[in-house]
Amino acid sequence: MSEQKTIQTDLFVIGGGINGTGVALDATLRGLDVVLCEAEDLASATSSASSKLVHGGLRYLEQYEFKLVKEALKEREVLLKKAPHLIQPLRFILPHAKHLRPVWMIKAGLFLYDFLAGKMSLDKSKKVALKGTKEGQGLIDDFSVGFSYSDCRIDDARMVVANAKQAQENGAKVLLPYRCIEAKKIDGLWRAKLINKENETIIVEAKAIVNAAGPWVAQLIHEVLDTPSKSSVRLIKGSHIVVPKMYEGDHAYILQNKDGRIVFALPYGFVSKTENQFTLIGTTDVNYQGDPRDVHISDKEKHYLCDLINGYFKQKISLQDIIWEYAGVRPLYDDKAKKASEITREYHLELEDEHGKLPVLSIFGGKITTFRTLSKKVVDQLKPYFPEMRPCVTDTVPTLGGDMESLDQLLIALNRRYQWLDTKLAYRLATAYGTKVFNILEDAKSTADLGQCFGHYFYEAEAKYLINEEWCHSLESMIWRRSKLGLWLNPSQKQALEDWLKQQLN
Ligand SMILES: Cc1cc2nc3c(=O)[nH]c(=O)nc-3n(C[C@H](O)[C@H](O)[C@H](O)COP(=O)(O)OP(=O)(O)OC[C@H]3O[C@@H](n4cnc5c(N)ncnc54)[C@H](O)[C@@H]3O)c2cc1C
Numbered sequence: 001m002s003e004q005k006t007i008q009t010d011l012f013v014i015g016g017g018i019n020g021t022g023v024a025l026d027a028t029l030r031g032l033d034v035v036l037c038e039a040e041d042l043a044s045a046t047s048s049a050s051s052k053l054v055h056g057g058l059r060y061l062e063q064y065e066f067k068l069v070k071e072a073l074k075e076r077e078v079l080l081k082k083a084p085h086l087i088q089p090l091r092f093i094l095p096h097a098k099h100l101r102p103v104w105m106i107k108a109g110l111f112l113y114d115f116l117a118g119k120m121s122l123d124k125s126k127k128v129a130l131k132g133t134k135e136g137q138g139l140i141d142d143f144s145v146g147f148s149y150s151d152c153r154i155d156d157a158r159m160v161v162a163n164a165k166q167a168q169e170n171g172a173k174v175l176l177p178y179r180c181i182e183a184k185k186i187d188g189l190w191r192a193k194l195i196n197k198e199n200e201t202i203i204v205e206a207k208a209i210v211n212a213a214g215p216w217v218a219q220l221i222h223e224v225l226d227t228p229s230k231s232s233v234r235l236i237k238g239s240h241i242v243v244p245k246m247y248e249g250d251h252a253y254i255l256q257n258k259d260g261r262i263v264f265a266l267p268y269g270f271v272s273k274t275e276n277q278f279t280l281i282g283t284t285d286v287n288y289q290g291d292p293r294d295v296h297i298s299d300k301e302k303h304y305l306c307d308l309i310n311g312y313f314k315q316k317i318s319l320q321d322i323i324w325e326y327a328g329v330r331p332l333y334d335d336k337a338k339k340a341s342e343i344t345r346e347y348h349l350e351l352e353d354e355h356g357k358l359p360v361l362s363i364f365g366g367k368i369t370t371f372r373t374l375s376k377k378v379v380d381q382l383k384p385y386f387p388e389m390r391p392c393v394t395d396t397v398p399t400l401g402g403d404m405e406s407l408d409q410l411l412i413a414l415n416r417r418y419q420w421l422d423t424k425l426a427y428r429l430a431t432a433y434g435t436k437v438f439n440i441l442e443d444a445k446s447t448a449d450l451g452q453c454f455g456h457y458f459y460e461a462e463a464k465y466l467i468n469e470e471w472c473h474s475l476e477s478m479i480w481r482r483s484k485l486g487l488w489l490n491p492s493q494k495q496a497l498e499d500w501l502k503q504q505l506n
């Protein structure tokens with residue numbers, strides 16, 4: 001029988017989504033010893049299924065979620081500075097549909113949105129003409145005016161990986177794929193049992209636990225940690241589709257529907273600062289009861305999204321145009337709201353301990369946008385148990401790869417050092433890895449030095465970096481989470497890559 005490994009630590013974080021990795025990074029930078037475990041892959045659940053926006057959430061103003069919107073808008077500025085490679089400004093156009101929300105309401109909402117953001121580097125909202133303009137050229141003739149406002153786009157899954165890697169570089173242990181199946185209080189410590197797919201086990205002995213299991217937060221509380229809980233979670237499914245580019249321009253659309261819901265049409269698959277190849281459309285809001293691992297978009301949702309888009313754009317789409325789709329569930333804090341779209345988007349933290357010791361803190365809800373402030377609050381709440389802990393620094397420390405003056409400066413530096421590098425590849429690498437791109441390209445003098453090409457400028461050097469540095473252990477992880485190369489590679493290229501990957505992992 002193989003010997004069982006035991007790791008001792010201050011803080012044990014369960015879940016490798018945006019919140020778990022955010023907490024692990026924050027705690028590590030404050031001097032705590034941290035272990036994080038993830039059952040499948042980093043960002044394998046909700047954190048790779050978002051609308052990929054760093055935003056206040058204009059529509060949440062209608063639910064009077066002013067506190068949340070303000071926190072998220074302020075955080076937008078912080079994240080833009082910390083991670084200029086992963087986050088870029090995005091201009092939204094809201095076409096005015098006469099029979100839906102009145103102009104005064106939209107104007108008031110946008111004014112409030114800008115006001116809550118406070119001092120901002122992004123352009124403020126304004127009225128825009130849609131007839132004969134770039135902003136309106138893809139739309140049907142019914143729309144003559146609209147409004148524009150600012151938010152940002154983000155690579156959600158890469159932000160998760162950047163957090164995990166940065167936590168690791170600062171001393172955290174990241175264990176994956178390892179599922180936590182049991183945690184008990186024994187001799188003044190939490191004793192957690194982790195297991196992987198080969199039935200290898202690891203024991204983690206910790207002074208505190210953070211339950212960042214997202215959609216599984218309640219299951220973890222009741223079945224793994226066996227602790228009491230006053231809170232429950234509501235799972236709300238949201239789905240997206242990706243189609244070939246529907247309109248020219250690098251702006252996004254926020255579209256109102258007759259049922260009161262809104263849907264985004266977002267430029268996706270950027271190959272340069274302004275040029276993109278796809279349109280990402282989402283999202284729906286549906287109550288969900290099934291297994292959070294097995295969540296899929298239904299045909300009904302696909303028709304809903306296509307019908308809405310066809311009511312706005314000249315170019316029509318149908319289910320046959322969909323080249324990729326994904327769905328995820330929001331693990332929302334259950335405030336007993338009736339409609340899925342009305343449940344609070346505020347996060348909720350629940351802390352339990354035993355006579356001032358052995359805390360376990362469970363995270364309900366949250367947004368990609370607010371992961372850093374959420375993580376700060378989580379670690380702040382653990383201060384009484386770790387009085388020697390240093391103050392939070394994540395507001396100023398750049399995200400991994402974000403230590404640059406600007407994305408433009410990084411692109412210039414890349415062009416100077418690797419003059420042979422294709423501009424599309426340079427843009428993709430810079431926006432995925434930031435300054436870590438130099439660890440991939442190293443001293444390469446031509447594309448031949450990057451090794452085998454698997455298609456769409458994806459070379460062996462990058463694939464090896466993903467395996468060796470980013471815990472990448474499957475084709476899916478490589479082409480749908482660490483990158484979105486799956487959108488470009490054809491079936492035989494995917495097969496060749498899978499064969500190569502199998503050889504590398506053996
Ligand atoms: C459709 C949709 C659109 C969204 N759009 C946006 C947006 O545009 N902007 C925004 O800011 N937010 C958005 N959100 C919200 C955001 O995506 C989520 O709030 C966030 O990703 C939740 O992250 P998490 O870390 O809590 O959960 P998850 O990402 O689900 O991570 C939890 C992890 O825990 C792991 N795990 C579970 N149990 C165990 C165990 N026993 N042992 C080990 N690991 C375990 C899982 O494998 C999983 O990886 C959206 C959400 C949805 C669903």
